[in-house]
Structure formats: C-alpha cells, structure tokens
Amino acid sequence: MSAPDARPVRGxxxxxxxxxxxxxxxxxxxxxxxxxxLGLVELSRRAxxxxxxxxxxxxxxxxxxxxxxxxxxxxxxxxxLFEVASLAPRSHGLREAALPYLEDLHEITRQHVLLAVxxxxxxxxxxxxxxxxxxxxxxxxxxRLPLHDTGVGLVLLAFADAAVRAQALSELDxxxxxxxxxxxxxxxxxxxxxxxxxxxxxxxxxxxxxxxGAGRVVAAVSVVVPVDAARPQAYEQVVRxxxxxxxxxxxxxxxxxx
Amino acid sequence: MSAPDARPVRGxxxxxxxxxxxxxxxxxxxxxxxxxxLGLVELSRRAxxxxxxxxxxxxxxxxxxxxxxxxxxxxxxxxxLFEVASLAPRSHGLREAALPYLEDLHEITRQHVLLAVxxxxxxxxxxxxxxxxxxxxxxxxxxRLPLHDTGVGLVLLAFADAAVRAQALSELDxxxxxxxxxxxxxxxxxxxxxxxxxxxxxxxxxxxxxxxGAGRVVAAVSVVVPVDAARPQAYEQVVRxxxxxxxxxxxxxxxxxx
Numbered sequence: 166m167s168a169p170d171a172r173p174v175r176g177x178x179x180x181x182x183x184x185x186x187x188x189x190x191x192x193x194x195x196x197x198x199x200x201x202x203l204g205l206v207e208l209s210r211r212a213x214x215x216x217x218x219x220x221x222x223x224x225x226x227x228x229x230x231x232x233x234x235x236x237x238x239x240x241x242x243x244x245x246l247f248e249v250a251s252l253a254p255r256s257h258g259l260r261e262a263a264l265p266y267l268e269d270l271h272e273i274t275r276q277h278v279l280l281a282v283x284x285x286x287x288x289x290x291x292x293x294x295x296x297x298x299x300x301x302x303x304x305x306x307x308x309r310l311p312l313h314d315t316g317v318g319l320v321l322l323a324f325a326d327a328a329v330r331a332q333a334l335s336e337l338d339x340x341x342x343x344x345x346x347x348x349x350x351x352x353x354x355x356x357x358x359x360x361x362x363x364x365x366x367x368x369x370x371x372x373x374x375x376x377x378g379a380g381r382v383v384a385a386v387s388v389v390v391p392v393d394a395a396r397p398q399a400y401e402q403v404v405r406x407x408x409x410x411x412x413x414x415x416x417x418x419x420x421x422x423x
Numbered sequence: 424m425s426a427p428d429a430r431p432v433r434g435x436x437x438x439x440x441x442x443x444x445x446x447x448x449x450x451x452x453x454x455x456x457x458x459x460x461l462g463l464v465e466l467s468r469r470a471x472x473x474x475x476x477x478x479x480x481x482x483x484x485x486x487x488x489x490x491x492x493x494x495x496x497x498x499x500x501x502x503x504l505f506e507v508a509s510l511a512p513r514s515h516g517l518r519e520a521a522l523p524y525l526e527d528l529h530e531i532t533r534q535h536v537l538l539a540v541x542x543x544x545x546x547x548x549x550x551x552x553x554x555x556x557x558x559x560x561x562x563x564x565x566x567r568l569p570l571h572d573t574g575v576g577l578v579l580l581a582f583a584d585a586a587v588r589a590q591a592l593s594e595l596d597x598x599x600x601x602x603x604x605x606x607x608x609x610x611x612x613x614x615x616x617x618x619x620x621x622x623x624x625x626x627x628x629x630x631x632x633x634x635x636g637a638g639r640v641v642a643a644v645s646v647v648v649p650v651d652a653a654r655p656q657a658y659e660q661v662v663r664x665x666x667x668x669x670x671x672x673x674x675x676x677x678x679x680x681x
Binding site for chain 2: 185190193202225226229231233243244248250251252255264268271272289291306307309
C-alpha cells in the first residue's frame with residue numbers, strides 16, 4: 166500500500182522502450198481466473214510495477230480497450246482484447262473449424278466436450294461444450310490443464326516434441342515417469358487416451374488427436390464422462406470420428422490405418 | 424518497403440513511455456479478419472510504425488505470447504492473448520453463463536444462435552452456434568455487426584444510452600432515421616426485434632435483450648432463420664425464454680410484465 170512510486174529518473178529511462186511494453190503486458194498478466202477484477206493497488210502489486218507507472222500504463226490500455234473498469238471502478242480485461250484474440254489461428258481459428266463437429270459430438274454423447282491445444286507445457290482449453298446436467302468439471306475456456314493428468318493433455322504430450330515430453334517426464338519421480346512413458350507409447354500406438362481421475366469428481370475422459378493438413382497434431386478433442394456411465398471405451402469410436410472430421414476440416418487427409 | 428527506420432534520437436525519446444505502449448497496441452490492431460497473418464513489412468505498414476521499431480516491439484509481444492509466428496514466419500495473434508481475453512467479463516464471462524441456454528436454443532431451433540454485446544457503436548459477437556446445414560451467415564465470434572442492420576444490434580441500440588442512439592441515428596438520412604426511431608420504440612415496447620435482410624442470404628432474425636442483476640441490458644440473443652422457414656414470429660417465445668434464462672443466470676429477476 167505504501168510502496169513509493171518509482172518515478173523515472175532523468176537519464177535512467179529504459180534505453181529501448183521495450184521494458185515499457187513488458188510492463189504493460191505484466192499488467193495484463195496480473196489477471197487470473199481468481200483475480201478477474203483488480204483495483205489499482207492490487208494491480209500494481211500483482212504486476213510488480215510502481216503504482217504511478219501502473220496507473221499511467223493502465224490508462225493507455227484502457228483507452229485502447231484492452232482494459233475496462235467495472236461498476237466498482239476496478240480494472241477488468243476489456244472486450245477489445247477479446248476482439249483481437251478472436252483472430253488467433255490456434256484458438257478461435259481452430260475453434261471455428263471444429264465447432265460444428267464438437268456440437269455433433271456433444272449432442273450424441275450428452276457429455277462435456279473439450280478441445281485443447283499444447284501451449285507452454287500445458288493443455289490450453291480452446292473450447293468446452295457442457296450440459297447443465299452433466300458431471301461437474303472445473304475446466305473453463307482459456308484455462309490450462311496439466312498435460313500428464315488429463316485425456317487431452319496425454320494426447321498432446323504423446324505427440325509433442327521430444328523436448329516437451331522430456332520436460333514433462335522430468336517433473337515426475339522415476340516410477341511415475343516410467344508409467345507415463347508407457348502410457349504415451351500406448352497413446353501413440355492406439356491413437357486414443359483414456360484417462361480416469363477421482364477428484365474433484367470421478368470422471369473418465371476419452372481423447373483423440375486432431376491433425377492439420379501437414380499431418381501435425383495441432384489439438385486434442387475429448388469427452389469427459391462420469392465413471393458410473395458406460396465404460397469410457399464405449400466413447401472411443403465417436404470421439405475418433407469427431408477428431409477425424411475436425412482434421413479434415415483443417416485440410417488433413419487421414420490415413421486409413423493409424 | 425523503403426520507409427526509413429525512425430531510430431529514437433537521443434533526448435527525443437517519448438517522455439512518458441506511453442507512446443511505446445500505443446505502438447505495441449497498434450501492432451495488435453493491425454490484424455483483422457482479412458489480415459490474420461502479417462509479414463514484418465506489412466505489419467509495420469499497417470500499424471504505421473517504422474520497421475525496426477515494429478520488429479523490436481513485435482519481438483517483445485512474441486516473447487510474451489501475444490504474437491506467434493506461423494509456418495511461413497509471418498506474425499499471427501498468439502494464444503496468450505486468447506488466454507488473457509478469456510478473463511474478460513463482457514465476453515467470456517457472459518458466454519460462460521449463457522452457453523448452456525444458447526445450446527438449448529440451438530438444439531430446439533436448429534438455427535444459428537447469436538449472442539452479442541454493445542461495444543463502440545457496434546454489436547460485438549460474443550458467441551455463435553451454427554449448424555452445418557443452416558443458412559449461411561457471415562458473422563464470426565469476435566466480429567462486429569452493424570447496430571441498425573441486425574436483430575441483436577436493434578435490441579442493443581433500443582436499450583442503449585441516448586448518446587449511442589443519437590450517434591446511430593445521425594449516420595442515417597432523415598427518412599431512414601425516422602424509420603429506425605419508430606423501430607427502436609417498437610423494440611422497447613415489445614421487447615423483441617424482428618429483422619429481415621435479403622443479402623448475403625435472405626434471413627430473418629429474432630432478437631431479445633439479456634439483462635444483468637441490476638436490470639441493465641448487457642447483451643442480446645437471437646436466432647437467425649431462413650426467410651422460407653416458419654414465420655420468424657414463431658421463434659419469439661423460445662428466444663424470449665432463452666433471454667430470460669440467461670438473464671437469471673446473470674442474477675436478474677425478470678419482471679412478469681415487460
């Protein structure tokens with residue numbers, strides 16, 4: 166609260182101006198699912214930026230529309246950022262192509278349907294279709310899921326660069342790493358990841374890779390079903406069909422034998 | 424192509440650093456639906472920023488994840504921006520609350536379902552559910568629709584601040600403005616906008632306002648139906664039911680007589 170404002174000292178201004186951009190981006194990064202609305206004090210503290218600087222930069226971001234103020238005067242992420250982000254090929258672009266098929270899968274199964282992409286060591290959720298009556302899951306669009314601990318994550322990890330796999334394996338102890346290694350080999354062999362977890366709810370997910378026109382795995386699609394429903398394996402075929410349909414929409418020509 | 428790079432002259436550096444932020448934001452604003460991937464030359468030209476500056480700022484944006492490079496080395500909007508934008512209350516926040524009801528409406532009607540909010544004189548499309556077989560519409564999530572020329576736009580305009588309405592009316596010639604004024608009065612009285620257009624396809628849309636807990640109109644929901652389908656009025660009740668359900672999810676307590 167009492168942090169002194171760090172006024173730029175004459176002659177000590179950042180040389181290239183880049184730190185200013187980094188600071189503006191740090192303001193955006195201060196927002197999280199748990200912190201969707203921030204007063205100036207909290208914004209400045211979370212971004213690690215002196216308050217007067219935070220205030221000045223936030224004003225620029227607000228003028229452009231990247232930030233807005235809510236009814237209590239707190240900063241929130243603005244619509245303009247949503248508008249620009251809607252042009253990201255790996256999220257909205259992918260989503261546009263995939264959505265009709267995801268909706269079909271959702272209607273057929275009546276279960277949660279997820280679409281995720283690999284990003285910085287996590288599965289970033291690009292789309293989630295849910296039914297009010299379906300089992301509770303905590304995932305939300307724009308959120309990150311652990312790679313080794315979700316169906317879509319296992320698929321993305323199985324087909325990721327060796328460096329990404331090595332990183333994920335290095336974070337586990339040796340028996341867990343051995344299990345994961347076997348598991349990823351299974352996913353590469355069968356093309357499907359079936360993953361069960363007990364918490365927060367007992368669910369299984371069935372996930373399959375989506376490929377682009379060059380045959381690269383660019384996403385994973387899954388259904389999340391309660392464990393007391395049908396055997397998760399019963400969903401394999403329909404999820405495969407959806408993944409192939411989305412891949413085709415992206416220009417892929419799936420090989421007959423996977 | 425031959426624009427000289429404007430190197431910052433010693434002592435003439437921007438005083439507050441703000442112009443640097445504005446320039447970084449201008450780089451993001453250079454991307455549009457028609458320009459989703461930009462080489463450095465085009466990016467710098469569209470943003471109106473010297474090439475060396477654009478290159479340096481784009482590198483910062485890329486390091487953070489706001490920009491990415493595609494397989495041809497061109498800049499595209501990055502996933503990180505999608506991740507941050509997913510925290511915007513007026514887009515993803517609204518969408519999260521509304522989606523289950525929009526999906527119900529979509530399944531019942533089998534027509535396009537739109538959810539839009541008012542932003543800077545336009546209806547910004549926050550969600551669109553479509554069926555492969557439905558009539559073609561050009562709208563995409565994150566895109567802007569004209570207020571006076573779409574169902575959701577008419578609803579948002581009818582309940583907008585007087586200044587927004589005055590601005591929209593001032594852009595029309597006097598007979599068109601008179602027609603629009605009558606139309607908006609109708610929407611306020613009935614709570615529904617029915618709008619027909621011939622191009623690009625002959626469609627009608629039926630739109631109803633969504634209100635928040637304070638009773639403010641915060642969005643509009645619509646179905647878009649081919650004109651040769653049922654009379655659009657046949658969709659009024661179900662769209663009303665959806666709009667009320669979404670409003671309730673936002674904390675509204677709809678009055679019985681609207």
